[in-house]
Amino acid sequence: MYARRDIFKLGLSGASMAAGATLLPGLGKAQGYLGAQGFWGAPGGLGPREVAVHNLHTGESISAIYFDRGRYVQDALDAMNHVMRDYRTGEIHEMQPQLFDLWHTIRDVTGSRRPFQIISGYRSPETNAMLHETTNGVAQNSYHMKGMASDIRLEDVELSHLHSAALAIGRGGVGYYPSSDFVHVDVGPVRHWG
C-alpha cells in the first residue's frame, strides 16, 4: 500500500510540465498571468503585494508589503533579506524580489492563507559547498547562492498541489522533494526535476 504522497510521486514521475499542470484545477488562472502581466508579472498589477514567511530554522516570521504603487519597497526587501539569510553563518545577501513575485503568484494560484515556511533561502558559498558534499540533490552552483532560490512549503496546501502550482506557473526552476517535505522554487531559467 502506498502512502498518499507516494501515489502523487508515481503519478508525476516522468511527467512533462504540461502533464503536471493538468493536475491543478487553477491552471487557466496560472496561464493567464503569462500574457497579461509579463514574464515576471504578479497578480494585482501595480497595487500592493504582500509577502509573509516563517523561517523554520530561526523561528522568525515577517509579513510585509514589499511592492506598492509600481515599485519595490526597499525597507521591506531589507527585512526580507534578513529573514532569508544563511542561518548557519549569519550572512545576509540580497534576494531577488522577483522570487517574492513568484511566491505571490503561487499564493494566488493555490489560494493559501498561510505564510511560506522557509526551509532554505540564501546560502553562502561555504554552506552550499558543505551541503553539496553531504546532501543529495544540492547543486554545486545553486541559485540559493545568488539569492534567487527558496525551499518552501505551505501549511494549508498539500505539497503535491504546491508542486503542481509551481509547474503550472511555468517560471524558473522547480524541484520536488517529497521525502523532505518541500518544493524548491527559483527565478533562474525554466527547468524542473524531482
Ligand SMILES: [Zn+2]
Ligand atoms: Zn533549493
